[in-house]
Amino acid sequence: MVTSYIPLNLDECLKILSDKQVRIVAGGTDMLIQNRSHTSMPIGFKSDVCYISNIEELKKIYEDETFVYIGSVCSLEAIMESELVPELLKNTILEMASPAIRHTATLAGNIGNASPAGDSLVPLYLLDALVEKRSIKGVSKVALSDFITGVRKIDLEKDELITKVIIPKISFTKSYFKKVGPRLSDAISKLSFAGAYKLENDLVKDIRIAFGSVNVTVVRRRDLEERLIGKTKDEVKKMVSEIVDWYEEFIKPIDDQRSNKEYRKSISLKLLRSFIENIE
Incomplete structure (x- = not known):
């Protein structure tokens, strides 16, 4: 009982x-x-x-x-x-x-x-x-x-x-969250992405990137973020393909009833690319 x-x-x-x-x-x-x-x-x-x-x-x-x-x-x-x-x-x-x-x-x-x-x-x-x-x-x-x-x-x-x-308490120039699922609020995510950055005089003072549903825990790599601190926003945007390559090895999703690993990895890296390309 x-x-x-x-x-x-x-x-x-x-x-x-x-x-x-x-x-x-x-x-x-x-x-x-x-x-x-x-x-x-x-x-x-x-x-x-x-x-x-x-x-x-x-x-x-x-x-x-x-x-x-x-x-x-x-x-x-x-x-x-x-x-x-x-x-x-x-x-x-x-x-x-x-x-x-x-x-x-x-x-x-x-x-x-x-x-x-x-x-x-x-x-x-x-x-x-x-x-x-x-x-x-x-x-x-x-x-x-x-x-x-x-x-x-x-x-x-x-x-x-x-x-x-x-x-x-942290201030950002811009922050962004994207959930990918069959429906928005009523479904478990296939994957999710969050990004945020802070610019001062066009220099990147802070940048953060995190992925959900692509590994056993949330993927956030501070060591990779630190490589971008101090660069201009244009320098970072020109590095977009390189940045995507950095993260690729850490995106290790699985197949399950909601999605397959190939889709999850592909969309996660596309969201990352879009986030970097739209730093303003």
């Missing part, structure tokens, strides 16, 4: 996580699919669950001089409507989910699911997002790129809870 726990505050939740073996549920949009019954029976959870969406401490979006903080049970809709959240992430959310899902699903849930096709992960990698996690033993912060260790694998102990997603 499955037991459900519904803590009313964060301390109560962390005590449950310390004492019990439970699955954490907020919006539950991924978990319900993973545990659904094909015989119209109730959801067949295989372990006890801890429902955290009533915890007020985790519903806040706020900022300081350096970061934007997003509570782990904030819905995608609340994030999209917040004036504090970067436009790149808001534009991604608009494309990644239908209104019904946006009002239920959470950003932290998308992170915790750690799917290579998780659309929100692509801009979060690009924005150097951090994950705050807590237990009764304390609090720690880890880069998202270190928190996700593989396909559906994360650096989270059984007594720990994701409490915040932390995004550094």
Whole structure:
């Protein structure tokens, strides 16, 4: 028999996580699919669950001089409507989910699911997002790129809870997100791409490129980005074919029911080419 726990505050939740073996549920949009019954029976959870969406401490979006903080049970809709959240992430959310899902699903849930096709992960990698996690033993912060260790694998102990997603405040001249799928907000991505750059006096001061659904985790290569820092925008645009060649070896998609690896690789590199060619 499955037991459900519904803590009313964060301390109560962390005590449950310390004492019990439970699955954490907020919006539950991924978990319900993973545990659904094909015989119209109730959801067949295989372990006890801890429902955290009533915890007020985790519903806040706020900022300081350096970061934007997003509570782990904030819905995608609340994030999209917040004036504090970067436009790149808001534009991604608009494309990644239908209104019904946006009002239920959470950003932290998308992170915790750690799917290579998780659309929100692509801009979060690009924005150097951090994950705050807590237990009764304390609090720690880890880069998202270190928190996700593989396909559906994360650096989270059984007594720990994701409490915040932390995004550094960064200004770009332009940022861009593109999802490729059979339908936009109602379908899992075949692939996704995000790019952003900052120009000062026609010099590239910052440039970031990330791909989703083309490897076991989001592909972002800071070593390749650094090669472009300090060049003029025209120099970078003339290097477009070379840049595409740099990234080709890191684009390693698979065949599955949504698409094939040849298509994914071809379109990913075309999106990269278009992004570089349209730096202005």
